[in-house]
Amino acid sequence: xxxxxxxxxxxxxxxxxxxxxxxxxxxxxxxxxxxxxxxxxxxxxxxxxxxxxxxxxxxxxxxxxxxxxxxxxxxxxxxxxxxxxxxxxxxxxxxxxxxxxxxxxxxxxxxxxxxxxxxxxxxxxxxxxxxxxxxxxxxxxxxxxx
Numbered sequence: 074x075x076x077x078x079x080x081x082x083x084x085x086x087x088x089x090x091x092x093x094x095x096x097x098x099x100x101x102x103x104x105x106x107x108x109x110x111x112x113x114x115x116x117x118x119x120x121x122x123x124x125x126x127x128x129x130x131x132x133x134x135x136x137x138x139x140x141x142x143x144x145x146x147x148x149x150x151x152x153x154x155x156x157x158x159x160x161x162x163x164x165x166x167x168x169x170x171x172x173x174x175x176x177x178x179x180x181x182x183x184x185x186x187x188x189x190x191x192x193x194x195x196x197x198x199x200x201x202x203x204x205x206x207x208x209x210x211x212x213x214x215x216x217x218x219x
Contacts, residue, residue, distance in 0.1 A: 078104050078105075078134060079096075079105045079134065079135055080106050080117060080133040080136045080137065081105055081107045081108070081137045082107075082108045082113075082142065083107065083109070083139045083168075084110055084141075085139075088191070091195070092137075092198075095202040096202065098199055101202070103134070110142050110144040111142040111144050114142075114150050115150060115153060118133070118136075118160055119160075135163075135164045135166060136166070137166050138150060138151060138185075139169050140171050140176055140180070141169070141170075148176070148180065151165055151167075151183045151184065154184075165185050165187075166186060166205060167180045167185045167187065168189050168191060169188075169190065171190070
């Protein structure tokens with residue numbers, strides 16, 4: 074069985090810390106890889122740049138993707154993932170503070186599996202992460218990487 078890694082694509086240090094804290098509180102034991110911009114996320118996913126030597130057998134079970142990212146924005150990251158056969162079916166959950174209807178529409182149009190607006194309240198965020206873990210890491214059956 075391959076390791077189920079979570080790729081968190083987030084540039085805000087406070088949101089990263091909050092997310093990691095919630096993962097610890099929920100006892101999520103999966104390894105969390107943090108990409109702090111869209112370019113780093115693409116490097117990780119496609120094993121380029123500083124991730125060229127990443128073990129190809131260790132791929133994310135799910136990507137938690139912010140939209141407002143430096144270098145390459147989240148929607149462009151999503152578009153590139155869906156355009157490549159290696160990542161076309163990789164589960165992507167948009168986890169963003171954006172409540173803009175156009176971001177929601179564009180996210181789903183590009184193939185997002187889910188769109189979650191980050192709750193500001195810690196307890197709500199904890200519940201959201203708990204549901205993410207239950208569904209995407211325990212219940213969801215994903216196809217093997219091509």
